[in-house]
Amino acid sequence: MTIATGQGAPASIGIVEKRFHRFADPPDTMVLESGTRLGPITVAFETWGRLSEGRDNAILVAHAFSGDAHAAGRYPGESGDDKPGWWDFLIGPGKGIDTDRYFVICANILGSCMGTTGPSSLNPATGRPYGLDFPMVTIGDMVETQKRLLDHLGIDRLLTVVGGSVGGMQVLEWCRRYPRVVRSAIPIATTMRHSALAIAFNEIARQAIMADPNWQGGNYYDTGRRPDLGLAVARMVGHVTYLSDEAMRRKFGRRLQDKNDFSFGFNADFQVESYLRHQGSKFVRRFDANSLLYITRAADYFDMTQRPDPIDSARPGIKYLVISYSSDWLYPTYQARELVRRLKRAGQDVSFCEIEADCGHDAFLIPDERLSNLIGGFLHGIAAA
Amino acid sequence: MTIATGQGAPASIGIVEKRFHRFADPPDTMVLESGTRLGPITVAFETWGRLSEGRDNAILVAHAFSGDAHAAGRYPGESGDDKPGWWDFLIGPGKGIDTDRYFVICANILGSCMGTTGPSSLNPATGRPYGLDFPMVTIGDMVETQKRLLDHLGIDRLLTVVGGSVGGMQVLEWCRRYPRVVRSAIPIATTMRHSALAIAFNEIARQAIMADPNWQGGNYYDTGRRPDLGLAVARMVGHVTYLSDEAMRRKFGRRLQDKNDFSFGFNADFQVESYLRHQGSKFVRRFDANSLLYITRAADYFDMTQRPDPIDSARPGIKYLVISYSSDWLYPTYQARELVRRLKRAGQDVSFCEIEADCGHDAFLIPDERLSNLIGGFLHGIAAA
Structure with a gap:
């Protein structure tokens, strides 16, 4: 888990490495939410910073629909002209998610094509890519594979789980499935469930x-x-x-x-x-x-208001920072407010911020000091508590 | 131009007939805005009501992108279960556009496939359908074919020209090209020019x-x-x-x-x-x-702010009723307001109404007494003036 630093731009985490964790080898395949079994499963992931001795400084970053595990830093051999990770402005030494303090993990989601098992992976039953024989996966199944990865890394508590868009759905699903693992949650530019428009x-x-x-x-x-x-x-x-x-x-x-x-x-x-x-x-x-x-499809199926575990009935204990963007018309602020209302009704500790920005849903991917400061301040508070 | 009435539902104009006007036969082909020549051109059209002796009660209805000339009534042989014309709730005896008072014309637009010449028509040069050999046409070219039809019908003055969406663009183009022909104009759910989003x-x-x-x-x-x-x-x-x-x-x-x-x-x-x-x-x-x-493409090219005849420099004399819908996000109310501002700056006589409706851009096609009353009242005023 040691990471070479200091070789990139001054404020960047520097050179990073994509790693892989394989599990659910037959016959111990994973049971998906649909009831189907899947295995083996490989999860591609990256980490930045150092896990503390008390193992209490871990942060899970969940990526959006077309994202990958490469949230920060650069790969070996890449020049300064290559694009760094997709949240490099937010994750690094002294940044909003400060890798001098926190151990940060991001894993490619199940069903994707960036290193984690998905429809383009080899189907062990046929020796050819799955194609549509790949079973339908849900946001819950994505979270489950992240949980297996954390178990493998020896992490049983998350300081926070943070992500935007479909990543924000994973954040909410983490809170529903593992309220005892998650200390705090930062769902950004996301929704409890897709509208008909989405x-x-x-x-x-x-x-x-x-x-x-x-x-x-x-x-x-x-x-x-x-x-x-x-x-x-x-x-x-x-x-x-x-x-x-x-x-x-x-x-x-x-x-x-x-x-x-x-x-x-x-x-x-x-x-x-x-x-x-x-x-x-x-x-x-x-x-x-x-x-x-x-x-x-997984995003369309996602619904935090659904039984048996609607978000309203969640056990209090998680601190939330909900962030929306004023010009996001895919997951508009009214949907974030509905989430906040439901969480408060369930007795949760919720902060909410709508960031004024005219760049739409993608705003959370665009360097913005307000987002860095919001998240940095929130994390300080959680870590100090 | 006589129309059989009384055979449909009580308030409907009854049975109507699609007619055709052909012009621009070679060598007298029409010069399009692009400079290309096109001919012959057939225009499919329908009329309702009776042209007055003074020929001063004609209303031109301009249809939207996928519409046709069949704005009101039913075709022979159609049962009461068949859908009447697309603006049947608005055009008919005693309706907002009252066919007991006005002579109403609607023509299928140039480039369409509902009877008027378009890319699926036979190219006389090859004897086969034009396909992409059909020249690019503009909103101005559509208006030009409507003008030829009016000339053919012996109409040299329009009480009003009215239409929604791409039909509204034709309305504005009429005012720019033929300010002496148009007495009033009702652009609905439309824009002076497409936004990048559109x-x-x-x-x-x-x-x-x-x-x-x-x-x-x-x-x-x-x-x-x-x-x-x-x-x-x-x-x-x-x-x-x-x-x-x-x-x-x-x-x-x-x-x-x-x-x-x-x-x-x-x-x-x-x-x-x-x-x-x-x-x-x-x-x-x-x-x-x-x-x-x-x-x-014609809709994307349309731009009323463009030289040499931007809408701001139009000669006063036309009465406008601009209508927008509160939930229209294709041509939002702010765009209608910009149109109104520019018309007023040019000294035009403009009324503006935003109709509260939650059904989006298509609201102008949905039966709504408010629209009927607005248009009916406005037309009374124009006809009485």
Whole structure:
């Protein structure tokens, strides 16, 4: 768990390493929420900082839908020009999640394609990628694999669990499943359950993939043809929901791309078209279409208001910091307020903050001192308690 | 222009007939805004009511993106169960647009596939459907074809021009091009120009179609294969933008479709999924994919703030009634207010009303007495002036 530091930019954690933990080997496969069994399972993860002797300074970071375990630092051989981890502004020495004080873990979620077992992994029963034979996984199943990883690392208490979007769902699920493990929780830009609007956008993304003949019922891995066009459209849909009307107006407006007048054709005339096409084609190089299907489905199924363990009936004892963004229209502030109301009704200790930002849902991924300070201050309080 | 009435429901205009006007036969083809020439052009249209002897009671209704000329009444042979025209609640004897008083015309827009010339029409140069050889058309070109139709009908003055969404763009374009023809204008749920967000959604819809291999570069008409899957995804995208978060919550919430629990698969579990799939597959039966490309492009290009005739510099003299809907997030009220501000700055006579409704952009297509009364009252005032 020792990490080489000091080789990156001054304020970065430096060079990090992706590691793997394998468990649930047959016959001890894991029982999923659907009742199906899955195994073996590999979880890709990274850690930063040092676990204290009292093992009481561990923080679990949960990533969003298309994220990965690489939340901070750089990989060996990467130059300063390479992008560091996706939350590098927040995780590092002296940062909001201070790696001089805390031991921080992030694991790639079950069903993904960034090192953890998912539909593109080999199915041991066939020796070929699972495709749609991969069982449906839930946010609960993702949390379960993270729990197995913590057990393996010898961590039985979390100072906090923190994450945005689908990561925030995992945060809430941790509180529901393991209220005795979690001391505090920071759900960011998230919701107790998807609205019909959020389900609709996910369904459109799924339909775009499944409409691509190269998808081939999910069994495309060995065919040399991948549903790239469908996946690109799916990503464009997602991308628009991560932005906001204001952000797009500011970022693109009606500006044209490298031209002074309309082409009177179907090329990308507007910058926003060019940007979306670029986002779509960039995404297909790093993400698996089936993983998108599985993870969006898990997000749609997620519902903290559901029996037998609705969030209202949770045992008090966890300190919450709920954060929303004013221009997030995927998980608007009214949904965060509903979460706060329910937690308070259950007697929980809840702080709530809506951050004014015009960049939409993706705001939690954009460097922002307010987020760093909020989280840093909250963690100080928890650690000192 | 006489219309049989009294055969439908009591308050309906009754049986109507689709008619056609053909013009711009070579060599007298029409010059489009892009500079390209197009001809011959057929315009499908319907009329209701009677033109007065003074020819001073004509109202032009402009339809939205996927609409058609059939705004009111029923076609012969249709039963009472068949859906009447798309604005039947507003157009008819004694209704908001009162066919006992006014002569009402609606024409299918250029580039569409509902009787007016568009990409699915025969290209006289090849004897085969145009496909992408159809020239790009603009909102201005649509207005120009409507003007030719009015000339043909002997109408040189419009009591009002009224329409919602892309229809509202045509209304504004009429005021810019023909301020001496238009006495009043009712732009509803529309905008002076598309925001980056609106362009983004249109671009996603276009990409969904063009990603479908059955699209075949737009030349699918003779092949027996049509880009139905891509078009369905495009429609789903559009459909979500026509609704609102509130409307979808009320209409669907998280209710499941014909089941009590999740299927843990990719079938339509939620009602909203089932609804979107239905909308998608229904749409492909009635609409042409290339027409979607052309009309969305025309809407994206539309810009009333552009030189040489920005709306601010318009000559006063037209009375405007601008209507927006509180939950319309495709063309939000702030955009209607910007239009109103600019019109007032140009010295125009403008009334503005935001209708409180939680059903999103599509609200203008939903029977609502407030809309009928607003328009009815406004027209009384204009006709009496």
